Amino acid sequence: MHILVIERDRHIASKIIDYLEAKGHQLDAVADGVAGLNLAASNGYDAVVLSWMLPRMEGPEVLRKLRLDHGIPVPVLMLSTKVELSDKIIAFRSGADDYVTKPFELPELEVRLEALVTRAQGRVTKRRLLVGDLTLDLSTLDARRAGRRLHLYPACRKLLQALMRASPAAVTRRQLEHLLWGENPPNGDLLRSQISSLRRTLDGPFEEKMIQTLPRVGYRLVPPSRPVGTLEGRSNDGEA
Structure with a gap:
């Protein structure tokens, strides 16, 4: 447990x-x-x-x-x-x-x-978060976009959960920093580094990007305009 x-x-x-x-x-x-x-x-x-x-x-x-x-x-x-x-x-x-x-x-x-x-x-045999073609199973922690499995580090998975729960509303930088590090966030902009890592996994292989930056506010997750995501240069029915 x-x-x-x-x-x-x-x-x-x-x-x-x-x-x-x-x-x-x-x-x-x-x-x-x-x-x-x-x-x-x-x-x-x-x-x-x-x-x-x-x-x-x-x-x-x-x-x-x-x-x-x-x-x-x-x-x-x-x-x-x-x-x-x-x-x-x-x-x-x-x-x-x-x-x-x-x-x-x-x-x-x-x-x-x-x-x-x-x-x-x-x-409840299966609890899932769903934003467009992105799913996150809260029981198994399996994340997929357009059927493609996303391999996430724990910190990125926490960020993804927070963004999916709030979508399409924004989550502030302060909220995300508190989620990862509590009351004592590290020096430097490590949140930007974690978001970049999440972007590479979630958005990198796809034409439409889901993570949006709101300057001086934070980030939000928006569903793709198309019902199924499209991989750049390849089909979307397999894993990396």
Whole structure:
């Protein structure tokens, strides 16, 4: 499973990460609600572990925005010290799929996450993003344009997901930098380098280009005007 942990307590987050990674799962972690919402909305996670008490945006608000503003159905398990029924009702009405009170046992957390993911896979056997003839399967991370498989590095795949979710609207440079590097982007214009790499893979073999640069704003992804992309100088029914 690919799991996002949104937890301000570094000790708790580290324990979850160490335990689940030892079990073969892939983990990302962030310590505040706004950053957690951005990551959860831009990546195809199998599940999210979300703490109630978070800086900048608390768990229930993260959940509401994730469900209502972004329409993301990813299973979410909420962690909280709150034990009152009224608090649990708030969590579930905000969009939580499960609720675990602190302190908790790590094996139980893993079993609950596995159950949530299994149920979600039963509801939706294939989740795909689609922009024109470009598709991205969020379960397998397989990306194709006009049937041609795109071989993407992880950073480029994250950028592609964000651009596809927003298309045809723009995604700002700040949003994309935060997606890749959080609150501490590196010096220099490394985002331009990552976008160039994505362009070479996504647009390079095709006549019509999908990635557009908006000066001083960011980037956006637009569908080709033709229903099927055309490779330059060759047919489009094979892989590179």
